[in-house]
Amino acid sequence: MRSPLLGGIHHLAIIASDYQVSRRFYHEVLGLPIINETLREARQSWKLDLALPDGSQIELFSFPSPPARPNRPEACGLRHLAFRVPALAPVLAHLESHGIAVEPVRVDELTGCRFTFFADPDGLPLELVEQP
Incomplete structure (x- = not known):
């Protein structure tokens, strides 16, 4: 809607x-x-x-x-920024090749989508959501 x-x-x-x-x-x-x-x-x-x-x-x-950002995990305000990707594997490989730590891939219990988190240079949580 x-x-x-x-x-x-x-x-x-x-x-x-x-x-x-x-x-x-x-x-x-x-x-x-x-x-x-x-x-x-x-x-x-x-x-x-x-x-x-x-x-x-x-x-x-x-x-x-x-000023510094409030600490994770659940500070009030913007929680994270999520990017839609067609496949996680190539994006994860790219991030890891640049030395960026990525959390283990999980499956959202509500949507069934695979997702993971990483952080920008200031620790802003960024999410990748796989939507083939």
Whole structure:
């Protein structure tokens, strides 16, 4: 069922503690194409717009001395960001080839989908959901 008000997710914004490390992770390791990159001098902040295949975007920001994220596992607020993949195995092999630790694959008891978690450079939980 579709919402009569909302058309989908336009973007998700992430604040990085080390902009260059996170830029490399999202662009080079995860392979998200860069739409635009802007230095916002008044804020001493970079803004990087990255494209996802469905048309949505990730906005990656840098800010001087951002506060730490609340601890896992179940802090109030955004819980995790999930990416849909056609097959887990090649993505897991790619992540592991870049030294990224990935949790064991599990099966969601409600959907029957296989999934797993890994983290971005700041520990933001990222999920892969297999939907062939």
